[in-house]
Amino acid sequence: xxxxxxxxxxxxxxxxxxxxxxxxxxxxxxxxxxxxxxxxxxxxxxxxxxxxxxxxxxxxxxxxxxxxxxxxxxxxxxxxxxxxxxxxxxxxxxxxxxxxxxxxxxxxxxxxxxxxxxxxxxxxxxxxxxxxxxxxxxxxxxxxxxxxxxxxxxxxxxxxxxxxxxxxxxxxxxxxxxxxxxxxxxxxxxxxxxxxxxxxxxxxxxxxxxxxxxxxxxxxxxxxxxxxxxxxxxxxxxxxxxxxxxxxxxxxxxxxxxxxxxxxxxxxxxxxxxxxxxxxxxxxxxxxxxxxxxxxxxxxxxxxxxxxxxxxxxxxxxxxxxxxxxxxxxxxxxxxxxxxxxxxxxxxxxxxxxxxxxxxxxxxxxxxxxxxxxxxxxxxxxxxxxxxxxxxxxxxxxxxxxxxxxxxxxxxxxxxxxxxxxxxxxxxxxxxxxxxxxxxxxxxxxxxxxxxxxxxxxxxxxxxxxxxxxxxxxxxxx
Amino acid sequence: xxxxxxxxxxxxxxxxxxxxxxxxxxxxxxxxxxxxxxxxxxxxxxxxxxxxxxxxxxxxxxxxxxxxxxxxxxxxxxxxxxxxxxxxxxxxxxxxxxxxxxxxxxxxxxxxxxxxxxxxxxxxxxxxxxxxxxxxxxxxxxxxxxxxxxxxxxxxxxxxxxxxxxxxxxxxxxxxxxxxxxxxxxxxxxxxxxxxxxxxxxxxxxxxxxxxxxxxxxxxxxxxxxxxxxxxxxxxxxxxxxxxxxxxxxxxxxxxxxxxxxxxxxxxxxxxxxxxxxxxxxxxxxxxxxxxxxxxxxxxxxxxxxxxxxxxxxxxxxxxxxxxxxxxxxxxxxxxxxxxxxxxxxxxxxxxxxxxxxxxxxxxxxxxxxxxxxxxxxxxxxxxxxxxxxxxxxxxx
Numbered sequence: 001x002x003x004x005x006x007x008x009x010x011x012x013x014x015x016x017x018x019x020x021x022x023x024x025x026x027x028x029x030x031x032x033x034x035x036x037x038x039x040x041x042x043x044x045x046x047x048x049x050x051x052x053x054x055x056x057x058x059x060x061x062x063x064x065x066x067x068x069x070x071x072x073x074x075x076x077x078x079x080x081x082x083x084x085x086x087x088x089x090x091x092x093x094x095x096x097x098x099x100x101x102x103x104x105x106x107x108x109x110x111x112x113x114x115x116x117x118x119x120x121x122x123x124x125x126x127x128x129x130x131x132x133x134x135x136x137x138x139x140x141x142x143x144x145x146x147x148x149x150x151x152x153x154x155x156x157x158x159x160x161x162x163x164x165x166x167x168x169x170x171x172x173x174x175x176x177x178x179x180x181x182x183x184x185x186x187x188x189x190x191x192x193x194x195x196x197x198x199x200x201x202x203x204x205x206x207x208x209x210x211x212x213x214x215x216x217x218x219x220x221x222x223x224x225x226x227x228x229x230x231x232x233x234x235x236x237x238x239x240x241x242x243x244x245x246x247x248x249x250x251x252x253x254x255x256x257x258x259x260x261x262x263x264x265x266x267x268x269x270x271x272x273x274x275x276x277x278x279x280x281x282x283x284x285x286x287x288x289x290x291x292x293x294x295x296x297x298x299x300x301x302x303x304x305x306x307x308x309x310x311x312x313x314x315x316x317x318x319x320x321x322x323x324x325x326x327x328x329x330x331x332x333x334x335x336x337x338x339x340x341x342x343x344x345x346x347x348x349x350x351x352x353x354x355x356x357x358x359x360x361x362x363x364x365x366x367x368x369x370x371x372x373x374x375x376x377x378x379x380x381x382x383x384x385x386x387x388x389x390x391x392x393x394x395x396x397x398x399x400x401x402x403x404x405x406x407x408x409x410x411x412x413x414x415x416x417x418x419x420x421x422x423x424x425x426x427x428x429x430x431x432x433x434x435x436x437x438x439x440x441x442x443x444x445x446x447x448x449x450x451x452x453x454x455x456x457x458x459x460x461x462x463x464x465x466x467x468x469x470x471x472x473x474x475x476x477x478x
Numbered sequence: 479x480x481x482x483x484x485x486x487x488x489x490x491x492x493x494x495x496x497x498x499x500x501x502x503x504x505x506x507x508x509x510x511x512x513x514x515x516x517x518x519x520x521x522x523x524x525x526x527x528x529x530x531x532x533x534x535x536x537x538x539x540x541x542x543x544x545x546x547x548x549x550x551x552x553x554x555x556x557x558x559x560x561x562x563x564x565x566x567x568x569x570x571x572x573x574x575x576x577x578x579x580x581x582x583x584x585x586x587x588x589x590x591x592x593x594x595x596x597x598x599x600x601x602x603x604x605x606x607x608x609x610x611x612x613x614x615x616x617x618x619x620x621x622x623x624x625x626x627x628x629x630x631x632x633x634x635x636x637x638x639x640x641x642x643x644x645x646x647x648x649x650x651x652x653x654x655x656x657x658x659x660x661x662x663x664x665x666x667x668x669x670x671x672x673x674x675x676x677x678x679x680x681x682x683x684x685x686x687x688x689x690x691x692x693x694x695x696x697x698x699x700x701x702x703x704x705x706x707x708x709x710x711x712x713x714x715x716x717x718x719x720x721x722x723x724x725x726x727x728x729x730x731x732x733x734x735x736x737x738x739x740x741x742x743x744x745x746x747x748x749x750x751x752x753x754x755x756x757x758x759x760x761x762x763x764x765x766x767x768x769x770x771x772x773x774x775x776x777x778x779x780x781x782x783x784x785x786x787x788x789x790x791x792x793x794x795x796x797x798x799x800x801x802x803x804x805x806x807x808x809x810x811x812x813x814x815x816x817x818x819x820x821x822x823x824x825x826x827x828x829x830x831x832x833x834x835x836x837x838x839x840x841x842x843x844x845x846x847x848x849x850x851x852x853x854x855x856x857x858x859x860x861x862x863x864x865x866x867x868x869x870x871x872x873x874x875x
Contacts, residue, residue: 173495177503199717206823445495449503453510461710 003149003473004190004239006463009183011039012146012246019250020171025164029140032163032250039145040106049106052089056110059085060117061138067124068132075125079118086114092325109148111322111478115281116142120156122285137164146247150239150475152257153277159252168251177445179245181452186245188455189238192462195471197231208400218409221401225413228388229381232474233261236275239473255280262421265372267343267379271316275475278319287315309344313337323387323478328394332386339379366422373425374418378410515706522705526712528556534565540642541635542675544628545569555598556708557829558836564601568646571595571604571625579647583620584859586610587643589636590654592834593773594627603837608844609851616852617859624648633659634667637753638675644764650851650858651766653757656773657734657796660746668749708831715830718780718823722788725777734796735777751803758807767858769851770804771812772797773843776833779824782815812850814843 015035019028044050063078089107091100120133120141133141133156141159162169200223207220237258247254261274271279291311295304320333351359362368385394398406432440441447534549545565554560568576579585588594588606596604606623613621624646626639636653643651667675715721726732733740739747754770761768774782774793781793797813804811818824827839835843851859 173500177495199714199720202717202719203823210821445499445503446506449506450510453507454514457511457514462714 003471003476004187004242009187009242009246011035011042012242013183013249015145016246016249023168025166025168028168028251029136029163032144033136033140036140036143036145036148039148040143043108044106049104052101052105053107053110053113056082056085056089056113057117057139057142060113060121060142061135063117063121064124064133064138067121075121079121082114082117082121086110090325093327108476112147112149112151112153113142115153115278116156118285119153119281123156144247146243146250146252147254150236150243150473150478151275151277152240152244152255153281154255158255162252169253171249171251174445176249177448179248181448182241182245184452184456184459186238186241188459189234189241190471190473191238191459192455194231194234194238195462197227197234198471201227201231205397208397214405217400218405221397221406221409222412222416224397225378225381225409226417228384229262229377232384232387233258235471235473236475239475262377263373263425264376265369266347267339267376268312268347270376270380271319271340278322282315282319286318287311290314305344305348309341309348312340312344316340320383326390328386328390332383335383335386339383370418370422371414373421374414374416377417377421378414381413382410518706518709519704522709526556526705526709527554528705528708529554534563534569536569539674540638541628541631545571553598555829555832555834556705557712557832558598559600561598561600566624568624571601571627572606572623573601574622574624576624576646579622580620583622584613584617584650585646585648586621586623586650586652587646587648588623588625588627588652588654589631589639589643590627591631591635591656591658592627592629593656593658594654595625595629596627596840597629597834598829598832599835599837599840603840605835605840605844605847608841609847612844612848613851613859616848617856619860621859623652627654630662632662633750633753634663634671635675637671637757640757640760644760644766648766650855651761651768652847653768653770654773655770655800657775657778660734660743660750660796661731663746663749665745665749668753671753711831715776716825718783718825721824721830722777722780722784726791732777735781735791735793737790737792737795739795739799747799747803751806754803754807754809758809762808767810767855768807769810769812769855770800771814771843771847771850772800773835774815774818776824776828776830778815779818779827779839782819783823810850810854812847814846817842817846 015031019031019035021027040050060082063075063082066074066078088095088099089101089105089110120138124133137160140163141156144154144159147154204220204223204227207216208224212220240257244254244256255277257276259273259276261270264270264273291307294307294311298307314337316339317333317337320331320336321329323329323332347359350362354362385397389397401409431442434441436444438444529552531551531553534545534551535543536546538544545563547565547567547569549569550562550564552560552562563571564573566572566574566576570576594606596606601607604625606625606627610621610623624643626643628635631639633655636655636659640651715724726735730740730742733743758768778793778796781787781791793815797815801811801813818827821842822838824830827836827842828834829836
């Protein structure tokens with residue numbers, strides 16, 4: 001149930017159906033709460049394992065109550081306490097082993113609950129208008145089964161706007177059709193596309209450690225370099241498609257988490273379109289406050305761009321670190337933050353070197369965009385080695401080829417990504433240009449029915465043929 | 479793909495679907511499904527041609543059917559190339575005649591099922607033909623392998639062919655088995671091993687006979703014979719881990735991969751112990767050594783090359799049992815599984831859906847066979863009789 005399985009989709013559709021028996025906000029909230037509790041009950045049968053999670057939720061709610069009662073100063077320790085509790089419960093490896101709880105407990109979804117709880121506390125502290133959030137609303141928001149496992153990270157005000165609205169948003173046949181099509185698309189992405197990409201990666205990984213001719217090894221390394229970003233996108237965005245559509249069928253609009261990330265031509269833009277709710281959260285609660293604080297302390301105008309570079313590094317370093325508990329993720333954070341900073345410095349240098357006008361012209365050049373897109377893709381693929389592999393495995397992979405051979409592999413991957421992504425953009429634009437009076441043919445309901453039927457058939461056939469559990473969602477581990 | 483509900487603002491009253499769309503859209507969906515299914519099947523039938531030709535099979539009172547002498551057929555596995563099956567004057571898949579052994583030639587009689595026959599692999603690429611060539615080269619004297627391998631000739635059938643094998647006056651009998659020999663073993667066949675053999679019941683024919691008017695029969699036949707299904711599985715099974723996961727679902731069939739096999743498998747292995755005892759006795763009386771070689775399945779080969787073994791599994795369970803049984807009867811046991819640990823992964827050595835070894839897989843088996851025969855059976859291969867062999871130092875028999 002904690003993955004994009006048939007059971008999860010059927011469960012979500014059943015909850016959506018029951019939720020729509022009444023438009024009353026009380027009914028819809030009761031249904032969502034009960035469904036979320038049933039969902040948790042299906043994931044773990046022993047109530048004891050939920051105790052740390054319950055403790056964490058109560059800690060967050062206690063902080064909220066204190067702020068509501070005017071104890072804003074308590075947040076000086078409240079927010080660090082929530083962060084520490086999170087780091088402790090997640091057993092980050094930099095903490096001593098002896099202080100951890102030594103019984104198996106439930107941590108699935110904790111990372112996403114952490115963001116929601118912190119967001120509530122910060123907003124409650126900073127908001128001019130003090131509004132009360134009841135325990136029921138707090139739990140419906142934090143435990144919402146559609147966002148529990150892997151997000152997206154929704155703001156409370158957006159959730160409350162739809163969930164607790166006296167007049168819920170309309171849900172007609174057109175909207176239902178769109179959501180069903182999106183569920184099928186997401187299901188296909190996770191269960192077919194991601195699985196195929198994962199198979200390709202496993203195959204390439206195995207070949208890297210075999211005594212094969214150099215050409216075959218280079219080809220395996222090339223596949224290893226380019227396949228994982230596609231896998232991760234299919235796996236995560238497919239799951240997000242499913243939960244967004246299920247929530248919409250329950251008349252709640254979840255925020256989008258992906259917006260064609262591989263179409264972006266810079267690292268800076270990429271993180272605006274990849275795991276958008278996470279980067280937005282960190283920009284709101286880390287980047288902006290940090291930048292404002294630094295600008296107040298260092299008022300020099302000449303330094304301002306470099307303060308931005310530093311804040312980018314800190315923010316995206318934290319994004320990297322959030323993904324895992326081990327030193328690999330610290331390095332992933334350094335690479336992610338470093339990539340953002342270097343990209344920003346490159347922009348500053350280029351604007352300085354060729355002038356703003358020249359820089360704008362260059363940025364609009366299709367060739368520059370295409371190569372930038374390819375570079376961004378391979379950079380992301382490179383950083384992801386520290387995301388999916390441990391140090392030992394990384395050592396083995398990189399030791400399989402010489403430095404010059406690896407350089408050749410990455411250059412080939414860059415060129416390949418540049419060409420393929422440019423081709424994809426061109427084909428997509430060409431297809432979307434075929435229009436009727438109602439809009440592009442490709443996005444018409446008739447076209448959607450055709451490709452949803454075809455994708456659904458392939459996905460079902462794959463599931464039946466394989467007869468195995470749906471693949472895990474990578475981001476549920478974080 | 480922009481993943482958004484851009485067409486679904488949510489907060490405005492949406493335009494209703496035209497009523498005709500409530501009929502058109504479901505019909506369009508059904509039409510798409512039908513077109514996809516037919517297109518997939520047509521494409522798979524074009525790219526995954528499969529043909530079986532039984533025209534060389536003739537009835538046989540001892541082993542139900544055998545291959546006709548001097549007959550040739552052509553066949554193709556969906557995943558493999560076109561292959562010619564040519565049978566000699568005894569109906570064996572061997573170029574050399576089965577007549578009297580030429581002076582100075584060493585003859586090996588190979589008995590087994592499709593794995594021995596080299597089913598759907600070109601003759602020169604079967605492990606039998608490769609091993610004969612290599613042994614001839616290494617030992618400096620002609621070595622011929624009379625390949626009596628016949629599709630579906632499992633353990634009891636092989637037992638019934640020992641006399642036929644001994645009639646060839648071989649210097650050595652080689653039994654090739656794999657898990658199918660035990661999986662397909664019917665214990666009543668073992669009990670009735672001296673009575674005429676019952677033909678294998680064709681399950682599809684039986685289904686049609688039992689329920690001739692059931693329209694589902696046609697659907698089941700279509701699905702069972704769907705080439706699109708084979709094509710899909712072929713691609714999915716390229717990942718050994720996926721193959722193993724799915725194979726394990728087959729339950730009892732895969733019990734030989736568990737650390738301790740099931741009671742049903744133990745009973746079959748006990749029965750094989752009995753068969754092998756009687757076969758060994760006959761061979762001893764004829765002064766001919768027997769060698770038993772276990773050829774791995776796709777699942778065993780996949781498991782053995784995995785860096786981490788899934789819990790509870792052990793691809794060597796069957797090998798160990800066969801080693802125990804053969805040791806009791808003074809039969810040399812050749813375990814080919816170790817050779818699959820290194821080198822290409824299982825998906826490159828087998829027709830993964832069909833389950834048979836491909837040409838590369840036969841190459842691996844041939845290398846092991848040659849090395850082990852040269853190590854343990856050099857006397858027999860050099861044509862020495864039992865007295866001469868006894869005088870020579872013993873090699874681990």
